[in-house]
Amino acid sequence: MVNNRDEAPAPAGPTPAAPAPAVHARSLTVRRGTARSPRTVLQGIDFDVPPGRITGLLGPSGCGKTTLMRAVVGTQAHVTGTLDVLGRPAGDPALRSRIGYVTQDPSVYADLTVRQNLDYFAAVLDPGRAAAARRRADVARAIADVDLADHADVLAARLSGGQRSRVSLAAALLGTPELLVLDEPTVGLDPVLRRDLWNLFHTLASERGTTLLVSSHVMDEAERCHDLLLMRDGRILAQDTPDALRTRTRCATVEEAFLHLVDEAAEAAEAAEADAADAADKAAAPASQETPR
Numbered sequence: 001m002v003n004n005r006d007e008a009p010a011p012a013g014p015t016p017a018a019p020a021p022a023v024h025a026r027s028l029t030v031r032r033g034t035a036r037s038p039r040t041v042l043q044g045i046d047f048d049v050p051p052g053r054i055t056g057l058l059g060p061s062g063c064g065k066t067t068l069m070r071a072v073v074g075t076q077a078h079v080t081g082t083l084d085v086l087g088r089p090a091g092d093p094a095l096r097s098r099i100g101y102v103t104q105d106p107s108v109y110a111d112l113t114v115r116q117n118l119d120y121f122a123a124v125l126d127p128g129r130a131a132a133a134r135r136r137a138d139v140a141r142a143i144a145d146v147d148l149a150d151h152a153d154v155l156a157a158r159l160s161g162g163q164r165s166r167v168s169l170a171a172a173l174l175g176t177p178e179l180l181v182l183d184e185p186t187v188g189l190d191p192v193l194r195r196d197l198w199n200l201f202h203t204l205a206s207e208r209g210t211t212l213l214v215s216s217h218v219m220d221e222a223e224r225c226h227d228l229l230l231m232r233d234g235r236i237l238a239q240d241t242p243d244a245l246r247t248r249t250r251c252a253t254v255e256e257a258f259l260h261l262v263d264e265a266a267e268a269a270e271a272a273e274a275d276a277a278d279a280a281d282k283a284a285a286p287a288s289q290e291t292p293r
């Protein structure tokens with residue numbers, strides 16, 4: 001006898017939900033400056049960073065990229081709105097070991113070698129004698145990741161700027177963070193190193209499932225990202241894939257698409273201003289001008 005129950009189709013369940021974003025921001029506002037002269041640097045922005053992908057944060061110098069990244073890693077004061085990172089509020093102490101952050105200025109000790117620098121950071125992250133073997137393996141892997149095995153025993157003071165940046169990146173890779181936040185990691189690197197670094201970012205996303213949020217003001221780097229957040233003057237101009245952006249704006253490059261969106265936003269702002277002026281004129285018109293019945 002055939003057991004029909006074995007052949008019955010599985011009951012229709014809910015469709016699998018899209019994976020939760022690694023970063024989820026709504027009405028995110030950041031004020032910087034002094035109490036006497038505060039400045040709103042992020043103007044109530046909404047965005048999501050999808051998990052396991054590379055999101056490029058692009059925009060001109062001063063548009064707020066570093067401020068946004070500092071808010072995500074929890075080092076920025078005067079943040080309001082919703083900002084969840086890996087399912088917790090940004091700045092939650094439980095996120096510390098789950099996020100790697102590389103600032104624009106390499107933070108390495110000049111009087112220590114590459115390996116000593118990483119040993120030090122590994123000891124802070126994963127202290128105790130029992131973890132010594134794990135730390136050694138982690139340090140060796142991070143050095144290999146950034147291709148500095150040949151310089152492992154060289155003093156940081158003797159490294160080039162690009163090599164020092166890579167030591168900072170290696171420190172951020174210790175402990176295999178789920179989210180890597182990298183502020184302009186390719187500035188000052190030659191084209192070969194830039195290419196190698198982007199290859200590493202792709203390997204981290206595809207093989208370790210790492211989420212990367214990478215800022216740049218060089219638009220040609222946009223083409224290397226899975227997703228883009230285009231910023232200007234503390235606002236998000238667009239969030240999309242490079243392909244979708246180019247298609248939507250009918251532009252050949254992301255740089256042209258960005259300029260197109262800037263013009264579009266300026267036109268929209270002008271139109272809104274004209275509408276507001278119109279409405280104000282109508283409201284101020286004297287009642288005597290109304291058409292008599």
Ligand SMILES: Nc1ncnc2c1ncn2[C@@H]1O[C@H](COP(=O)(O)OP(=O)(O)OP(=O)(O)O)[C@@H](O)[C@H]1O
Binds near residue numbers: 034064
């Ligand atoms: N400590 C601070 N106090 C007051 N304003 C600040 C401070 N740091 C930055 N700003 C202002 O906030 C705005 C955004 O700066 P931010 O560093 O986030 O921009 P950015 O896009 O990262 O620039 P860049 O590409 O040059 O690094 C700028 O107008 C800047 O002048």
